[in-house]
Structure formats: structure tokens, C-alpha cells
Amino acid sequence: MADSRPGGRSERVRVAILDAALAQLMSDGYDALSIGRVAKAAGVAETTVYRRWPTSADLAASALAHLAHTENPIPDTGSLAGDLRAILRQIIDLISRPDVERIVRTSAALDTTAAETRKSFWENRLASSAAIVESAVTRGELAAGTDPGEVMEFLVAPAYLRLLLLDRPLDADLLETSVRRTLAAFGAS
């Protein structure tokens, strides 16, 4: 029976595969992602990869989710302002890294394989960060029924726009402005 506990063999194999896929994505981009090369780099049989990720799009989506899970955990600081600031700071740090910036740009460029990867990655991320909004509703900081996806879109959109199209800095000013504007936009108390 597979041992999927954290630290178990199955989990170590999963992480080795995702790390290898991520390294390959970052150096060569989506189009070049090869399950054969990832399996070789991770020291496993190709079938081990295919069993869990039937297509390279599935593998790319999981590798990016793995990156986000590791580098961009969902914060729980006790206040909406604190949570929004913490998650946006992580995102800005992450997409400011040249290797990650390259992946984001490539992802934005493609509309075939990458579209599926993008879609599952973002659905997953928006769903995970819903906890931030739900906690804020529980604490009475946001109105019941506030759409978590909408809050996150508004919070992160200026950072991605600056990165991808405006060539304006992702600095502390953007961070504070985005948090403050988002709180005001959703009538946070």
C-alpha cells in the first residue's frame, strides 16, 4: 500500500516529481515540459508519473500548485488587512523572481495546453484563499455573501497588470495601496 503520509515514500516521490517538473518548467517553459525527462530527473519510471498525471498539462498545473503551496501558504493573521497584506506580499515576492516571472509571462501567452493548466491552477488558488474572506465574514469585517474570488481578483490584479503589461514597479507602495483600496472597495470595517 502506498504511504502518502507527509515524509512517507509516496509523498517523497510526489515531491521529487513536482520539483523536477517545476525546475524544467522554469528553465525551458511549458512547451518543452517532457514527462520522460521529468521522470528521469526524479529517478522514477515514466509510468509512475503517467499514473498520477496523464498529461503534461496536469503535471504543469500540479507543479505550479506545489510552488504556490510551498512559497505562498494561505495566511491567518487574525485580521483581514493582515491576511491581505501577507498574501499579496508573498505573491509579489514570488512573481518578482525572474524564473517565476518567466512562467507567468509564458502562461499568459499561450492559449492551448497552458489554458487548462492556468485554469486549474487559478481555480485551485482562488478556492484556497476563500478562507481569508470566510474568516473575515465570521469576524464581522466583511458583509456575509462577499464573493471571495472577487476580493482576491481585486487584490492581486494590479500587481499582475504591472508585471505583465505596465512595466511599473511591484513595490511597497503598490502593496499598501492594493490592500487599502481593496478594503475600501469591499466596505471592510
Added chain:
Amino acid sequence: MADSRPGGRSERVRVAILDAALAQLMSDGYDALSIGRVAKAAGVAETTVYRRWPTSADLAASALAHLAHTENPIPDTGSLAGDLRAILRQIIDLISRPDVERIVRTSAALDTTAAETRKSFWENRLASSAAIVESAVTRGELAAGTDPGEVMEFLVAPAYLRLLLLDRPLDADLLETSVRRTLAAFGAS
């Protein structure tokens, strides 16, 4: 002496060149933009193009500014809400066109030639739309000192994020939400 009045010969030549450049950008992308082919399509000598646009990046930036100028004029409806709704509707209509979507995606992907094009295009657009915020300040709808670029970034960012990364619809709901959230974010009265 060159006749640069609207409808004058110099102006007709300029528009013919920009139309040809735009058509080529839309069909073949940035990387393939060739001043020689643009000159041929516009029926002018290459030197006529080079005199005004020394590099293909200059030409691409002007062609996109020409598209924006034609399809996306700065509105003046008499209210901030009206202006924001009008300009965002135009932008959504424009970037929803498959040929324009392709240019936006390509533009986001590249970080060499395209970066200069992107930068001058956006600086130009943010500067033109400053009039919307300035009028709103004059009417007392926004506080004096409101940064026009910041307002425009917040207004349009979710639409670009949806187009480029989220694969979520650019629909009437996004339009209304973005306008409403932006008004609230900047404390518009």
C-alpha cells in the same frame, strides 16, 4: 511642406502606415513586424516609415496607440461612474476580440523589444485617461490629489487578469463590479 491636417496627405500616409502595421501585428505578431513589408503594404517608400519610426518597436507602439485612439477614445459623459463604465466597456470589447487578445498575450510574453513598446503604449494611455480623473476632481467627485494612473490601474486590472490568466468571462457583471469597486476604493461621492 507636409500637410498634416486631418485628411491631408501626410495624415493619410501616417494612417495608411499605422493601419498596415496594425494588420501585420495582428496577423503575425511583434516578432515578425517588418518595416519593409509595412511600407510595401502602405504603398510608401521604406524611408518614409523609417523617418518617423526609426525602429519596429516605435512603429508597433504607434500602431497600438492608433488602435486605442480609434477604438477606445477617452469618454466625457459628465460623471465619473459614466466615464469609468464607458472606458472599461470599450477596453473589454477591444481585448475580447481574438486578434486583439492575441496581441495582448504576445505583448505580455515578451521582455525585449515588446517591453519598450508596452511601456510607451501604457504611459501614453494612462496619461490620456488622466482627464477622466481630473474632471471628477473638478466636479468634486474625487479628492484633490487622487492619482489618475492608480484609478485606471484598479479599474482595468481585473479585466486583464481575467483575460490573461484566470480564463474567467469578461462579462457585464465584471464591468459593473469593477466600476462599483473602483468608485468605493477611491471614496468617490
